[in-house]
Amino acid sequence: MKNSTRMILIVICFILVIFLIGVLVWGIVARDFEYGGKRKIVKEEHYDITEIDSIIITTRSADIKFYDTDGNDVRIVQKMGRKANKRDLFQTQNHGGILEIEETSGRGSFCIGFCFMKNSDYEIYLPSSYQKKITVKTASGDVDISLKNELLKQVEITTTSGDIHLKSKLILDRITLKSTSGDIQAVELNSSAIYMGTVSGDIETEALDGNIEIKTTSGDIETHYVKGSVQIKTVSGEVEIDDFVILGESKITTTSGDIDVVLDSASSCKMSADSVSGDIRFPHSESVIGDGTHLLYFKTVSGDIQVTNR
Numbered sequence: 300m301k302n303s304t305r306m307i308l309i310v311i312c313f314i315l316v317i318f319l320i321g322v323l324v325w326g327i328v329a330r331d332f333e334y335g336g337k338r339k340i341v342k343e344e345h346y347d348i349t350e351i352d353s354i355i356i357t358t359r360s361a362d363i364k365f366y367d368t369d370g371n372d373v374r375i376v377q378k379m380g381r382k383a384n385k386r387d388l389f390q391t392q393n394h395g396g397i398l399e400i401e402e403t404s405g406r407g408s409f410c411i412g413f414c415f416m417k418n419s420d421y422e423i424y425l426p427s428s429y430q431k432k433i434t435v436k437t438a439s440g441d442v443d444i445s446l447k448n449e450l451l452k453q454v455e456i457t458t459t460s461g462d463i464h465l466k467s468k469l470i471l472d473r474i475t476l477k478s479t480s481g482d483i484q485a486v487e488l489n490s491s492a493i494y495m496g497t498v499s500g501d502i503e504t505e506a507l508d509g510n511i512e513i514k515t516t517s518g519d520i521e522t523h524y525v526k527g528s529v530q531i532k533t534v535s536g537e538v539e540i541d542d543f544v545i546l547g548e549s550k551i552t553t554t555s556g557d558i559d560v561v562l563d564s565a566s567s568c569k570m571s572a573d574s575v576s577g578d579i580r581f582p583h584s585e586s587v588i589g590d591g592t593h594l595l596y597f598k599t600v601s602g603d604i605q606v607t608n609r
Contacts, residue, residue, distance in 0.1 A: 338420060341383040344391060345372040352396035353432040354423070359402055361419045362461075363435055364443040368424035375400055376422040387419070437461060441481075444469070462500075482518075501536075510547070519556070528593075537602070542609070545593050552598040560597075562588055562608040572597035572604045582608045 348371055356363060368374060377389050392399050402419065427448040432455075435442050439460040446467050455475045456463050463476050468487040476483050476495045483495050487506040495502050496514040506524040513520055515533040525540050528547025537556040544563040551558055562568070562582070567589030572579045577599055582588065588608055597604045 338378040338380045340376055341379045341419070342375075342377040342388045344375045346375075346391075346393065346398055347371070348373055348426050348429055350393065350396065351398045351429070351431070353434070354398050354400070355434040356400040356421065356423065356436070357402065358419070358421065358437045358440055360439045361402055361421055361437060362441045362443075363421045363423065363437060364445070365423045365425060365433070366445055367447045368426055370424075371426055371428070373398065373426070373429065374422075374424035376424070378420045378422070389419070389421070545595055548594045550596045550598075553602055554599070555601045556599065557602040558597055558599055558604045560606050562606060564609045566608070567592040568595040569593070570595045570597070570606065572606075574598070574602065574604055575600045577601060577603040579604045581606050 351373055354373065375389070375391070379387065386403060388403075390401050390403050400421070400423075425446065425448070430448070430450040430452060432453045433444075433451065434454075435456045435458075437458045440458060441461045441464065442456050442458060443464045443466060444454075446469070449468050449470045451469060451471050453473045454469065454471055457475075457477045458481055459479045460481060461478065462481040463478055463483045465476075465485040465488070469489070471488070471490040473492040474488060474490050474494070476485075477497075478500050479498045480500060481497065482500045483497060483502045485495075485504040485507075487508075488504065489508040491509050493507060493509050493511045495504075495512075497518050498516045499518060500515070501518045502513055502515060502520045502522075504522040506526075507522055508526045510528055511525065512530045513532070515536050517535045518533065519536040519539070520531060520533055521537075521539045523541045525542070526544040526546065528545070529543075529549045529551065531538055531551045532553075533556055534554045535556065536553065538551055538553060538558045538560075540560045542563050543560055543566065545566045545568050549568075551560070557577070568587075569591035570581060570586045570588070571594075572581075579597075580603075597606070
């Protein structure tokens with residue numbers, strides 16, 4: 300009798316484990332699923348653009364999306380997939396031209412690969428005349444920016460467990476993008492100070508123009524066009540630049556990963572490289588391109604370094 304009971308318990312536990320694994324796998328594949336139904340607007344506020352010099356939004360688990368608007372007001376829209384209590388609704392304050400938007404709810408998301416009870420989504424609509432500062436801080440939400448207006452003074456985005464997507468060209472004084480456990484993707488950035496960093500995530504861009512610093516701990520770095528100077532460092536990942544116009548002293552290092560760089564015909568640099576256990580290949584075995592105007596240094600502990608030119 301005891302053996303029979305034990306066998307039944309083992310079978311039940313086995314079925315439970317299989318079920319939980321199936322839920323986890325399905326949740327990872329379809330992680331946009333959310334129990335709670337269609338998301339609806341639960342709060343909306345408008346602010347006169349002439350009274351705002353900086354926008355700061357702080358959330359816990361919300362996705363944040365920036366869009367254009369033809370109006371003259373900054374519009375903040377909060378959506379939820381369930382009935383909202385008063386404590387769920389965002390709070391704002393505008394002091395000295397700084398508009399602060401804060402998610403105040405103490406309730407978080409319950410997630411097993413996907414979220415059963417996800418918090419709010421926020422949509423921020425900006426007039427084309429807004430060309431100032433945006434600061435976003437979120438613990439576990441994605442941040443998307445899709446703006447026809449290219450000009451902004453400064454953008455700073457920090458997320459702990461979320462992706463950052465910049466889906467439009469941006470021309471800025473300064474931009475800082477940080478994700479602890481998420482990817483960063485950008486279409487085109489032009490700035491005198493560009494910083495992108497991830498701990499466990501990839502970084503991919505179409506075009507970068509300016510002074511560029513990129514760091515990852517465990518992730519690949521891929522950009523199709525770079526114009527300017529770069530400081531790139533990854534511990535465990537590969538670096539790939541498809542077209543590099545070097546305009547200042549630059550350095551690219553990896554601990555465990557290959558470096559593959561294509562120098563544009565407009566580049567002029569003097570190159571040097573170190574690799575502990577990997578091959579180093581320069582164009583035509585030459586370390587000087589053009590007049591050798593700028594210094595370009597490569598280093599990898601365990602990986603190959605390949606440089607070609609157009």
